[in-house]
Amino acid sequence: MSEQEYYIPDGTYWPIIGSIGLTTLFVGFANQMHGAEWGGSVMVLGFAITVFMMFGWFGLVVNESNNGIYNKQVDRSFRWGMSWFIFSEVMFFAAFFGALFYARQLSVPWLGGADNNIFTPDLWNAFSASWHQMAFMAPGSVTDTVLQSGTVMSFPAVPATGIETATPAMVVDPWGLPALNTALLLASGVTLTFAHHALRAGHRNQIVGWLVATIALGVAFLGFQILEYGHAYHDGLKLTSGIYGSTFYMLTGFHGFHVTVGVIMLTVILYRVQKGHFNADNHFGFEGVAWYWHFVDVVWLGLFIFVYWL
Amino acid sequence: MTEVVIVLIIIAILVALGFGLIGMVKGGKAGSDKMFKSLVLRVSLSVFLFLLVLFAGYMGWIEPNVVMFDAPVAPAPVQK
Amino acid sequence: MTTATASHDDHHHGPEKGLMRWIKTTNHKDIGSLYLWFAFTMLLVGGAFAMGIRAELLQPGLQLMEPQFFNQLTTMHGLIMVFGAIMPAFVGLGNWLIPMMIGAPDMALPRMNNWSFWILPFAGGILLSTFFMEGGAPAFGWTFYAPLSTTFAPDSTDFFIFAIHLLGFSSIMGAINIIATVLNMRAPEMKLMDMPLFVWTWLITSFLLIGAMPVLAGAVTMMLTDRNFGTAFFDATGGGDPVLFQHIFWFFGHPEVYIMILPAFGVVSHIIPTFARKPLFGYSSMVYATASIAFLSYIVWAHHMFLTGMPVAGELYFMYATMLIAVPTGVKVFNWIATMWKGSMTFETPMLWAVSFVFLFTIGGFSGLMLGIVPADIQYHDTYFVVAHFHYVLVTGALWGIIAAVFYWLPKWTGKMYNETLAKIHFWWAVISVNVLFFPQHFLGLAGMPRRIPDYSLQFADFNLISSLGGFAFGASFFLLTYIVIDCIRNGKPASARPWPSAKGLEWTLEPKAQYHSFNKPPSRALIEAESQNS
Numbered sequence: 007m008s009e010q011e012y013y014i015p016d017g018t019y020w021p022i023i024g025s026i027g028l029t030t031l032f033v034g035f036a037n038q039m040h041g042a043e044w045g046g047s048v049m050v051l052g053f054a055i056t057v058f059m060m061f062g063w064f065g066l067v068v069n070e071s072n073n074g075i076y077n078k079q080v081d082r083s084f085r086w087g088m089s090w091f092i093f094s095e096v097m098f099f100a101a102f103f104g105a106l107f108y109a110r111q112l113s114v115p116w117l118g119g120a121d122n123n124i125f126t127p128d129l130w131n132a133f134s135a136s137w138h139q140m141a142f143m144a145p146g147s148v149t150d151t152v153l154q155s156g157t158v159m160s161f162p163a164v165p166a167t168g169i170e171t172a173t174p175a176m177v178v179d180p181w182g183l184p185a186l187n188t189a190l191l192l193a194s195g196v197t198l199t200f201a202h203h204a205l206r207a208g209h210r211n212q213i214v215g216w217l218v219a220t221i222a223l224g225v226a227f228l229g230f231q232i233l234e235y236g237h238a239y240h241d242g243l244k245l246t247s248g249i250y251g252s253t254f255y256m257l258t259g260f261h262g263f264h265v266t267v268g269v270i271m272l273t274v275i276l277y278r279v280q281k282g283h284f285n286a287d288n289h290f291g292f293e294g295v296a297w298y299w300h301f302v303d304v305v306w307l308g309l310f311i312f313v314y315w316l
Numbered sequence: 317m318t319e320v321v322i323v324l325i326i327i328a329i330l331v332a333l334g335f336g337l338i339g340m341v342k343g344g345k346a347g348s349d350k351m352f353k354s355l356v357l358r359v360s361l362s363v364f365l366f367l368l369v370l371f372a373g374y375m376g377w378i379e380p381n382v383v384m385f386d387a388p389v390a391p392a393p394v395q396k
Numbered sequence: 397m398t399t400a401t402a403s404h405d406d407h408h409h410g411p412e413k414g415l416m417r418w419i420k421t422t423n424h425k426d427i428g429s430l431y432l433w434f435a436f437t438m439l440l441v442g443g444a445f446a447m448g449i450r451a452e453l454l455q456p457g458l459q460l461m462e463p464q465f466f467n468q469l470t471t472m473h474g475l476i477m478v479f480g481a482i483m484p485a486f487v488g489l490g491n492w493l494i495p496m497m498i499g500a501p502d503m504a505l506p507r508m509n510n511w512s513f514w515i516l517p518f519a520g521g522i523l524l525s526t527f528f529m530e531g532g533a534p535a536f537g538w539t540f541y542a543p544l545s546t547t548f549a550p551d552s553t554d555f556f557i558f559a560i561h562l563l564g565f566s567s568i569m570g571a572i573n574i575i576a577t578v579l580n581m582r583a584p585e586m587k588l589m590d591m592p593l594f595v596w597t598w599l600i601t602s603f604l605l606i607g608a609m610p611v612l613a614g615a616v617t618m619m620l621t622d623r624n625f626g627t628a629f630f631d632a633t634g635g636g637d638p639v640l641f642q643h644i645f646w647f648f649g650h651p652e653v654y655i656m657i658l659p660a661f662g663v664v665s666h667i668i669p670t671f672a673r674k675p676l677f678g679y680s681s682m683v684y685a686t687a688s689i690a691f692l693s694y695i696v697w698a699h700h701m702f703l704t705g706m707p708v709a710g711e712l713y714f715m716y717a718t719m720l721i722a723v724p725t726g727v728k729v730f731n732w733i734a735t736m737w738k739g740s741m742t743f744e745t746p747m748l749w750a751v752s753f754v755f756l757f758t759i760g761g762f763s764g765l766m767l768g769i770v771p772a773d774i775q776y777h778d779t780y781f782v783v784a785h786f787h788y789v790l791v792t793g794a795l796w797g798i799i800a801a802v803f804y805w806l807p808k809w810t811g812k813m814y815n816e817t818l819a820k821i822h823f824w825w826a827v828i829s830v831n832v833l834f835f836p837q838h839f840l841g842l843a844g845m846p847r848r849i850p851d852y853s854l855q856f857a858d859f860n861l862i863s864s865l866g867g868f869a870f871g872a873s874f875f876l877l878t879y880i881v882i883d884c885i886r887n888g889k890p891a892s893a894r895p896w897p898s899a900k901g902l903e904w905t906l907e908p909k910a911q912y913h914s915f916n917k918p919p920s921r922a923l924i925e926a927e928s929q930n931s
Contacts, residue, residue, distance in 0.1 A: 012502075012913075012916070014422060014501060014502050014506055014913065015422055015507055017412070017416075017419075017420030017421055017422050017507075017510070018507060019419070019420060020507070020511075021507060021508075021510045021511035022419050024511055024515075025511070025514045025518045026518075028515070028518070028565075029518040029562070032522070032555075032558035032561070033522070033555075035558070036554040036555050036558060039554060039624045040554070063507075078343075079580060079581070081343060082341075082580045083504035083505055083576045083580050083581075084505075085340055085341045085342075085343055086341060086504070086572075086575060086576035086579060086580055087504075087505055087508070087572050087573075087576050088340070089340060089341045090571070090572045090575055090576075090606055091572060092337065093606055094568050094572075094606050094609070097606070097607055097610035097611055098610035098611070098613055098614050100610075100611065100614075101611045101613075101614025101615060101618075101644055101647075102614055102618075104643075104644065104647075105614075105618065105629055105640060105644065108637070108640050109629075109635060109636060109637065109640065112637075113632075113635065113636060113637035113639075114635050116637075117632065117635060181380075185370065188366055189366070192359075192362055192363055192366055195358075195359045196359055196363070199356055199359050202352055202355065203352070206348065206352060245626060245627055246626035246627070246628075248628045248634035248635045248636075249628045249634055249636045250635070251627070251628075252621070252627035252628050252634070253629075255627075256617075256618070256621065256627065287345065287348075290343070293340050293348070293351060294340070296355070297336060297337060297340055297351070297355075300333060300336065300355055300358060300359075301333065304329055304330065304333055304358070304362070307326070307329070307366070308326065311322060311326065311369060314380055315369060315378055315379075316319055316322065316323075316378070
C-alpha cells in the first residue's frame with residue numbers, strides 16, 4: 007500500500023467494551039470501599055473486562071499491522087499518540103512529586119513553627135517537625151486547645167475514616183533494598199539498551215536473551231519492592247503514617263504499578279519478537295515499549311534520590 | 317553543592333530521555349538512530365548518577381533525609 | 397500520485413445502518429455529532445439545575461429546597477456545565493471541523509476517538525447517579541476543596557471521583573487525537589502558518605489538556621486515598637495541608653478555563669473576517685497571542701487562592717503574572733476590532749453572536765483583571781462578583797463561541813439553511829436575557845452577597861429578583877434554539893457549498909453537506925493559499 011493513500015480503520019466494539027469494563031471496575035471499587043459484599047467481585051469482573059478489551063484491541067491492531075494494512079502515516083500517528091500519552095503520565099507523576107516537595111519544604115516546617123507561624127505551639131503540643139515522625143496524632147493525644155483569644159478549637163485526633171494510625175520509628179534506610187533495587191532497575195535499562203542494539207543490528211537470538219534479562223530484572227525489582235514494603239510496614243511505616251507514609255507509598259506504589267505494566271508489555275514484545283513481527287527498520291512496538299521502560303526507570307531514579315536522599 | 321550537581325544530572329537525563337522521545341516520534345532510520353543514541357546517553361548518565369549518589373552518601377556529602385529540618389523545633393509544650 | 401481512501405471493505409464509503417453505526421463508528425463527523433448532542437443534553441440538564449438555583453434565589457428565605465440540596469445543585473451545575481457541556485461541545489466542534497479545515501479524510505486515531513466519546517455517557521451517568529445515593533450528590537462546590545470533599549463529604553463523593561477519572565481519560569485521549577491529527581494528517585502542502593485559527597487554538601488547547609488533566613487525576617486520586625485509605629495529603633493532623641489541594645486543583649483549574657475559551661477565540665476569528673469582508677487582521681499575532689495565553693495559564697494558578705494563605709511575595713508574583721495575561725488577550729480583542737474596522741459588515745446570526753462575544757467576553761475579562769488585584773480581591777473573593785465574572789467568560793464567552801460556531805457551520809453539517817428570522821429573534825432574546833441574568837450579579841457581589849448561599853439578607857432582594865427573571869427567560873431561549881436546529885435539519889432550504897460568500901477555509905470547498913470522508917485526496921497548494929486566513 008503506497009504512502010499517499012489514507013487509511014481509516016474499521017469500526018470495532020472494543021471501545022464500548024472498554025467503557026463498560028472501566029465503569030464496572032469503578033462502580034465495584036467504590037461499593038467495595040463502602041462495605042458492599044458484592045463490590046469486590048464486581049470490581050474483579052470490571053478489571054477482567056478491561057484486560058480482555060486491552061488484549062482484544064491491541065491484538066486486533068497487531069494483526070492488522072502484520073497484514074500490512076497500515077501505512078507510514080498510521081505509523082506516525084501511533085508515534086505521536088504514544089509520545090503524548092507518556093507526557094500525560096509525566097504530568098500525573100508530577101502531581102505526586104509536587105505534593106512531596108510541598109509537604110517537605112512548606113507544610114511540615116510551617117506546622118512546626120517555621121516562618122512566623124505563631125499558633126503552632128498552642129495548637130500542637132509536643133509536635134516536632136521531623137519528616138519521618140509525621141503521623142496522625144494518636145487518639146486522645148490532642149485535646150481541645152484554648153487560643154489566646156479564648157476560642158476553643160478542637161481537632162480531629164484520627165482521620166474521619168477511623169483507620170488505625172501508626173508512627174514509623176525512622177525513615178526507610180536508602181542503603182539496603184532501595185539501593186539494590188535501583189541497581190536492578192538501572193541494570194534492566196542497560197540490558198534493554200543491548201536488546202535495542204541487537205534489534206537494530208538484526209540479531210534475533212541476542213534480542214531474546216537481553217529481553218528475557220530485562221524482564222527478569224523487572225520482576226526481581228517488583229519482588230524486592232514487596233519485600234521492602236514488608237520491612238517498612240513492620241517498622242511502623244504505613245500508608246496511614248501521615249504525609250511521609252502517604253507520599254512514600256503512593257509514589258512508589260504508582261511506580262510499581264507502572265513497572266508491572268511495563269513487564270507485561272515487555273513480555274508481549276518478547277512474544278512478538280519470537281513471532282518475527284519486527285525487523286531492523288520497522289519496530290515501533292518495540293520502540294514505544296522501550297521508551298516507556300526508560301521512562302519508568304528514570305521515575306525510579308527520581309524517587310530514589312528525592313524520596314530517600316535529598 | 318553535591319545536591320546541585322545531582323539535580324543538574326537529573327535534568328540532563330530528562331533532556332536525553334526527551335530527545336529519545338523526539339527520535340521515536342520522528343521515526344524512520346534517522347529517528348531510530350537519534351532515539352537509540354539518546355537512550356544510550358540516558359542510561360550512561362543514570363548509572364553515573366547512581367554511583368555518584370552512593371559515593372556521596374558514603375563520603376557523607378549528602379545524608380539520607382532522616383534529619384530534615386534546620387527549621388526551629390517547636391518550643392517545649394506549654395501547659396495551659 | 398494515486399490518492400484514494402484505502403478501503404478493504406466496501407462500507408467505508410458510507411455509514412452503517414442502525415444503532416451500531418453510532419457505537420462502532422470511526423468517522424469524525426459521526427463522533428462530532430455524538431459529542432455535540434451529548435453536550436447539548438448536558439447543557440439542558442445543567443441548565444435545569446441552574447433554574448432550580450435561580451428559583452430558590454428569587455426571593456429571600458427558603459422556599460423550595462433544603463440548603464443541602466441547594467448546595468448539591470450548585471455543585472452539579474458547575475461540574476456538568478464544565479465537564480459535560482462546554483468541554484465535550486468543543487471536542488465535538490474540533491472533531492467535525494479540524495479534518496475538514498486541514499484537508500484530511502478523518503482524525504488520526506479514529507478508534508480512540510470513538511472511545512473518548514463513549515466514555516462520556518458512562519462518566520456522566522455515574523456523576524448524575526450520585527443524586528440518588530444516600531447522603532445525596534456532592535455538595536462542596538465544583539472546586540471540591542478539601543477537607544469539605546474528604547473528611548466531611550458523603551459516600552457518593554467516591555463515585556464523583558471515579559467519574560472525574562473517566563472524564564479525564566476521555567479528555568486526554570481527545571487531546572492526543574487532535575494533536576496527532578493536526579501534526580500528522582494535515583495536507584502535505586499546508587504549512588503550520590497556513591492553518592486556520594480554529595485549528596491553531598485547538599492544537600494549543602490540546603497541549604493544555606494533556607498538561608492539566610493528569611494533574612486533576614492526581615488530585616482526585618489523593619482525595620480518594622485520603623477518604624478511604626487513611627493517607628494525609630490534605631490533612632494537617634498528618635502533616636499534610638488542605639491548601640496543597642488548592643494548589644494542585646488550580647494548577648489544573650487555571651489552564652482548564654483557557655481550555656474552555658481558546659477554541660471559542662478560534663471560532664470568532666473565523667466568523668468576524670467573513671462578515672466584515674476583510675482578511676483577519678494580524679493572523680500571526682493571533683497565533684502567538686494564543687500560545688502566550690496558554691503558557692501564562694500554567695504560572696498564575698494561585699490567583700484563585702489569595703485569601704487562603706500565601707506569603708506576600710507569592711501574592712505579588714501571582715498578581716503581576718495574572719496582569720500579564722491581559723496583554724495577549726488585549727492583542728486578540730484589538731485584532732478582532734481592527735478586522736471589523738472599515739469593513740463592509742453585515743449581521744447574519746453567526747456575526748451577531750461573534751460581535752456580542754467580543755463585547756461581553758471583554759466585560760468578563762475586565763472583571764477578571766479586577767479580581768486579579770490582591771487588595772481588591774480581598775473584597776471580591778467568594779462574592780457574587782466572582783459568579784458574575786466567570787459566567788460572563790463562560791456563558792457569553794465559551795457558550796457564545798459554541799452557538800456562533802453552530803450557526804456558522806450548520807449549513808456545512810446539514811447541507812441546509814436555518815431560519816434566519818427565528819435565529820435572530822433567538823439571538824436578541826438570549827443576549828438581552830443573559831445580561832439581565834448576570835449583570836446585576838456584579839452589583840450583588842460588590843454589595844457583599846456571598847456565593848453558594850440559598851438564602852440572603854433583604855437588601856439583596858431586588859437584584860436577585862431581576863437576575864432570576866432574566867435567568868428564566870435565558871433558560872427558555874434554549875427551547876427556541878432546539879427548535880431552530882431541528883427545523884434546519886428537517887425542513888431547511890438547501891444551502892450552497894459556500895453559504896457565506898466571503899468565507900474562507902477548505903471546509904467550504906467541500907460539497908454543501910460535507911461528504912462522509914472529507915478529503916479523499918489532499919488539496920493543492922494553490923487551493924490552500926486561496927483559502928488561507930494568513931493572506
